[in-house]
Amino acid sequence: MRAIQIHEYGGPEVLRRVELDIPKPGSGEVLVGVAAEGVNFMDVHTRQGKYRDSRTYPVRVPCTLGMEGASEVIETGTGVTSLCAGDRVAWCISWGAYADFAIVLYENGAFADRIRELTHGRGVDVVFDAVGKTTLRDSFRAARVRGLIINYGSVTGPMRDLGPYELGEAGSLFLTRPRLAESRRVERCQALKRRVGLGKWYS
Structure with a gap:
């Protein structure tokens, strides 16, 4: 498969197109065929070496760049129970998207368990979920009562x-699905009210 890697830190000139074997998913992993990958400043900073000593983003050279993408599952490793070949997926903070295929860690709702652990069982006040079907119920578990x-x-x-x-x-939760159009409409109304209010104040 084709991949874009760095073997040293530096400018765009350190990017290499290489040919690699298609990886096999291990336990708790899935193999995806990359259909779309994100290109953002984190990739640039990784290439420049800004994360070389990071514990939050422990990616080291040599590495395949690209930390987010979307595609379909090709193959699942052992322990993966709620995904199968053909399922559509998206991922983030999992390097290797600048390639024809990538290995992605399968969490199976582990983020909700981790949040519960970090909040001593309470859960968080607000959960932002952009994934939908495969994560929404786990987002419920991550929220506090009346979250x-x-x-x-x-x-x-x-x-x-x-x-x-x-x-x-799940704890008397509140669920909303906001739309950009509604936000823009509210912003226009608020802006109009401010202009009207200023007019009255100056008159």
Whole structure:
């Protein structure tokens, strides 16, 4: 498969196109065929070596760049239970997207368990979920009682079997799906009110 790698830190000249074997997914991993990858400043900073000593983003050379993407699952490793070949997925903070294929860590809701652990079982006040079908119920688990879930994307598909009672069972949660159009409409109304208010103040 084709991949873009760096073997040393530096400018654009350190980017290399290489040929690699298609990787095999290990335990808790999935192999995806990369259809689209994100290109952002984190890739630039990685190439420049700004994360060479980072514990948050522990990527070291040599490495294949690209830390986010979207595609379909090709093959699953052992321990992967809720994904299968052909499922559409998106991922972030998993390097290797600048390639024809990539290995992605399968979490299976582990983020909710980790959030519960870090908050001593309480959960967070607000959860922002852009993934949708495969993560939304885990987002419920990550929220505190009467917490707010903001679902602003559905890259893995819409939730067609979600009943309102689930919000109650999960802790009397609030779920919203905001739209940019509504936000822009509210902003225009607020701006108009401010102009009217200023007119009255100056008159």
